[in-house]
Amino acid sequence: MSDEVRKTFSKDNMVIFPTESFLNNKILCYDINYSSGKDILLINNDIEDVIGNIPKNTINLIISSPPYNIGKPYEKKKKFNEYLEWNKCIINKLIECLSDKGSLCWEIGNYVKDGEVFPLDYYFYEIFKEFNLKLRNRIIWNYGHGYHASRKFSGRYEILLWFTKTDDYIFNLDNVREPQKYPGKIAYKGKKKGKPSGNPKGKNPSDVWSIIQNDWDREIWYIPNVKARHVEKTIHTCQFPIALIERLILALTNKNDIVFDPFVGVGSSMIAAIKNNRNVIGVDREKIYTDIAFKRINDYFKGTLKIRPIEKPIWVPNGNEKVAKVPEEWKNKPLWKNINDIL
Numbered sequence: 001m002s003d004e005v006r007k008t009f010s011k012d013n014m015v016i017f018p019t020e021s022f023l024n025n026k027i028l029c030y031d032i033n034y035s036s037g038k039d040i041l042l043i044n045n046d047i048e049d050v051i052g053n054i055p056k057n058t059i060n061l062i063i064s065s066p067p068y069n070i071g072k073p074y075e076k077k078k079k080f081n082e083y084l085e086w087n088k089c090i091i092n093k094l095i096e097c098l099s100d101k102g103s104l105c106w107e108i109g110n111y112v113k114d115g116e117v118f119p120l121d122y123y124f125y126e127i128f129k130e131f132n133l134k135l136r137n138r139i140i141w142n143y144g145h146g147y148h149a150s151r152k153f154s155g156r157y158e159i160l161l162w163f164t165k166t167d168d169y170i171f172n173l174d175n176v177r178e179p180q181k182y183p184g185k186i187a188y189k190g191k192k193k194g195k196p197s198g199n200p201k202g203k204n205p206s207d208v209w210s211i212i213q214n215d216w217d218r219e220i221w222y223i224p225n226v227k228a229r230h231v232e233k234t235i236h237t238c239q240f241p242i243a244l245i246e247r248l249i250l251a252l253t254n255k256n257d258i259v260f261d262p263f264v265g266v267g268s269s270m271i272a273a274i275k276n277n278r279n280v281i282g283v284d285r286e287k288i289y290t291d292i293a294f295k296r297i298n299d300y301f302k303g304t305l306k307i308r309p310i311e312k313p314i315w316v317p318n319g320n321e322k323v324a325k326v327p328e329e330w331k332n333k334p335l336w337k338n339i340n341d342i343l
């Protein structure tokens with residue numbers, strides 16, 4: 001971390017420390033005293049009380065998923081306009097902390113009122129533009145499971161907006177390339193004629209993150225939503241998969257950079273940063289979550305934290321398992337009658 005950040009947050013270069021002035025007797029910081037050589041700062045407080053203490057122009061990546069104002073256990077529902085205004089104030093201060101080469105990633109879904117959907121990325125885009133940030137990607141994060149809607153199509157994606165402060169930004173594409181769908185494809189003209197046409201380093205993972213890796217095996221790979229049986233699951237209802245954040249950290253920062261999540265929940269982005277040798281600051285108002293984040297970071301250092309790697313394929317039934325068979329009582333229903341002809 002820069003000396004300026006270190007002076008503000010740490011007593012030595014290893015970790016975290018609430019300094020008395022920073023603490024203001026209101027902020028709980030956790031003492032994570034590891035020999036990782038990195039600064040790790042986990043703060044339990046309202047972001048409004050913390051943001052003013054973060055030095056300007058120091059953060060390389062701000063990455064977060066804010067509350068969506070949909071009545072989750074950790075939020076008090078506000079009027080939609082008030083909610084946006086509140087976000088705007090925080091975002092204004094966050095951008096001041098961002099370095100000139102820095103990026104900001106905002107992961108959002110929909111705000112829903114009386115069954116009507118308000119796509120949050122649409123509203124947040126306006127806010128970020130007002131502060132002169134430049135949109136580089138609108139990433140669709142597609143997942144396979146979730147709530148089954150009955151009066152509209154079930155929602156199966158969220159949006160990740162990636163902005164930069166200037167045109168001079170970090171983008172380490174080689175860190176996040178993935179295997180081509182058809183690596184054996186041969187070029188039939190040009191300089192590569194007769195040779196494999198793809199890049200041996202792999203391909204750009206694109207802005208839709210649901211990766212079809214081996215479609216000849218009909219195996220669909222993607223980053224799963226963190227739900228019931230996921231190895232990373234905690235009590236938090238809106239947890240990031242660690243792999244999702246790792247891809248952004250690897251692409252948008254360099255080693256030893258500072259990552260900052262102002263709504264850190266159970267610390268998924270902190271773990272992604274620590275795992276990849278970045279310094280990190282995380283803030284959450286709910287102690288129940290920062291306690292879990294603290295434990296997860298501890299478990300990571302002990303080597304006992306379970307993380308689902310990005311490359312691990314989702315389990316796909318081969319058709320012989322009991323769960324993949326069509327129940328007897330469905331076999332006369334229109335959808336299922338001719339299913340064997342289709343498969």
Ligand SMILES: C[S@@+](CC[C@H](N)C(=O)[O-])C[C@H]1O[C@@H](n2cnc3c(N)ncnc32)[C@H](O)[C@@H]1O
Pocket residue numbers: 045046047048064065066067068074075236238239240241262263264265266267268269283284285286289
């Ligand atoms: C969508 S969740 C983020 C979850 C996180 N990405 C994770 O992987 O655990 C939003 C978080 O914002 C926190 N939060 C809500 N209002 C806050 C505020 N004013 N200051 C700080 N944190 C707040 C909530 O406690 C919640 O954990």
